Amino acid sequence: xxxxxRSEWLKIRRSVIWLLLLVSPGLAGLIGLFGVREEQPGGPFxxxxxxxxxxxxxxxxxxxxLTGVYAALVCRYEHAGGGWKQLLSLPVTRTRVYIVKxxxxxxxxxxxxxxxxxxxxxxxxxxxxxxxxxxxxLLGSVGRGWLACLPLAALQLAVSTAWSSFAAPLAVNVVFxxxxxxxxxxxxxxxxxxxxxxxxxMMPHQNGYDFGAFTLPSLTLLSVVMxxxxxxxxxxxxxxxxxxx
Amino acid sequence: MSLRILSAELLKIRRKFIWFLIxxxxxxxxxxxxxxxxxxxxxxxxKVYRDDLWGGLIENVTILMVPTLFIGLAILASMVAxxxxxxxxWKQTLALPVTRTQVFTGKFLLNLLLLLVSTTLVAAGTIVLGIVLGFGTGIPYGVLLKAxxxxxxxxxxxxxxxNWLSVTFQNQAFPLTVGIAGMVVSxxxxxxxxxxPWKWPYLINAAxxxxxxxxxxxxxxxxxxxxxLAHFVRKDVK
Numbered sequence: 001x002x003x004x005x006r007s008e009w010l011k012i013r014r015s016v017i018w019l020l021l022l023v024s025p026g027l028a029g030l031i032g033l034f035g036v037r038e039e040q041p042g043g044p045f046x047x048x049x050x051x052x053x054x055x056x057x058x059x060x061x062x063x064x065x066l067t068g069v070y071a072a073l074v075c076r077y078e079h080a081g082g083g084w085k086q087l088l089s090l091p092v093t094r095t096r097v098y099i100v101k102x103x104x105x106x107x108x109x110x111x112x113x114x115x116x117x118x119x120x121x122x123x124x125x126x127x128x129x130x131x132x133x134x135x136x137x138l139l140g141s142v143g144r145g146w147l148a149c150l151p152l153a154a155l156q157l158a159v160s161t162a163w164s165s166f167a168a169p170l171a172v173n174v175v176f177x178x179x180x181x182x183x184x185x186x187x188x189x190x191x192x193x194x195x196x197x198x199x200x201x202m203m204p205h206q207n208g209y210d211f212g213a214f215t216l217p218s219l220t221l222l223s224v225v226m227x228x229x230x231x232x233x234x235x236x237x238x239x240x241x242x243x244x245x
Numbered sequence: 246m247s248l249r250i251l252s253a254e255l256l257k258i259r260r261k262f263i264w265f266l267i268x269x270x271x272x273x274x275x276x277x278x279x280x281x282x283x284x285x286x287x288x289x290x291x292k293v294y295r296d297d298l299w300g301g302l303i304e305n306v307t308i309l310m311v312p313t314l315f316i317g318l319a320i321l322a323s324m325v326a327x328x329x330x331x332x333x334x335w336k337q338t339l340a341l342p343v344t345r346t347q348v349f350t351g352k353f354l355l356n357l358l359l360l361l362v363s364t365t366l367v368a369a370g371t372i373v374l375g376i377v378l379g380f381g382t383g384i385p386y387g388v389l390l391k392a393x394x395x396x397x398x399x400x401x402x403x404x405x406x407x408n409w410l411s412v413t414f415q416n417q418a419f420p421l422t423v424g425i426a427g428m429v430v431s432x433x434x435x436x437x438x439x440x441x442p443w444k445w446p447y448l449i450n451a452a453x454x455x456x457x458x459x460x461x462x463x464x465x466x467x468x469x470x471x472x473x474l475a476h477f478v479r480k481d482v483k
Contacts, residue, residue, distance in 0.1 A: 167327060167417060174317075186284075
């Protein structure tokens with residue numbers, strides 16, 4: 001298992017991936033920097049308003065779509081030039097290969113989330129909010145957003161192992177993520193739609209953002225996330241274990 | 246010659262799911278609006294858009310169409326360029342008795358043509374949806390055609406850009422992330438000035454004249470295409 005992790009690490013280090021990690025936190029940071037207005041000049045930095053604003057950019061489309069890009073990336077070297085045959089002819093089990101690839105996808109999502117948090121903390125501190133950082137809300141938001149990406153990563157890894165084209169798995173991702181723009185406003189349907197969960201999970205529950213589906217108990221969200229994760233992961237794993245490479 | 250290149254490109258994309266996506270995009274956009282109007286029929290038809298049902302429908306379709314175009318053109322450009330990348334056949338393609346300019350513009354024209362098909366399908370789908378929803382046959386064709394084709398013309402710089410990036414980089418993660426970022430940024434573009442290219446396809450400008458956005462798009466599109474071309478004819482291919 002450890003050897004597999006090391007070999008995956010070898011494949012992705014020094015690749016374009018490190019640039020990709022910065023894109024969403026960077027753009028969210030720009031919105032946070034120029035979009036947030038203090039209620040009164042010199043007043044405390046509005047942490048949760050900044051979080052809500054940056055989340056709207058980061059979690060509605062970026063995070064679900066980036067999860068798909070990461071999943072396609074960790075399969076790229078195997079699709080190019082018959083790498084699957086080579087990798088699976090080594091003394092490794094398919095299950096382990098699949099799990100390690102999944103761990104890397106979620107690891108990259110985790111790094112994205114940490115960078116997002118770092119950018120938010122940087123902006124807030126620079127704007128004078130250093131004294132009263134609402135740690136539990138910020139960490140909770142970033143952590144829940146990561147959890148909500150579990151089912152998405154599982155599905156994307158499944159389609160990424162299935163298709164050798166880079167863009168085709170992403171097209172699947174886009175097909176399901178575009179409806180977020182409409183679904184997010186619907187209190188009836190959003191709680192059951194896995195692709196909108198990162199947004200719901202990261203949005204803070206105050207400051208006028210408590211319309212639509214943004215006020216749901218976290219238990220509902222968690223069961224939808226975990227339920228779809230189990231289905232997608234087991235489906236993808238069962239497919240990969242039998243796939244002809 | 247250009248026609249023969251284009252027909253060769255059309256041959257290459259057969260059975261690659263590309264035509265499927267060209268149809269799926271419009272069906273998705275119109276279908277989502279069908280669900281939107283179907284679920285909230287009383288509210289949207291009875292209250293919000295009571296005085297201008299067709300106008301309301303067209304507006305809603307466009308709101309979804311533009312971001313979908315932004316990401317769709319990135320995926321399309323990546324799949325079209327991916328045919329050569331995946332089989333490592335750039336050398337082979339360029340060894341044929343065609344110029345690099347023809348190959349590059351061929352790919353660009355293919356993207357343009359396929360997206361034109363998608364845009365036309367959106368217009369057709371909107372008409373069907375409106376009639377199914379019982380909006381009558383007083384279809385404002387002028388408004389509809391402008392709402393569909395103006396954004397398509399204003400988005401040409403991005404078709405040229407994604408074509409350029411997808412052809413240049415072997416690793417498609419980079420062009421696709423640029424495409425995703427472009428879509429997300431475009432949705433926040435209302436906050437920016439009229440100089441911001443990602444704002445043009447939404448046809449919003451200070452002069453309230455959609456044609457200005459279209460003109461900017463077409464002019465800048467040619468610039469980006471020329472820049473890509475200048476790079477591609479000098480580029481070393483693997």
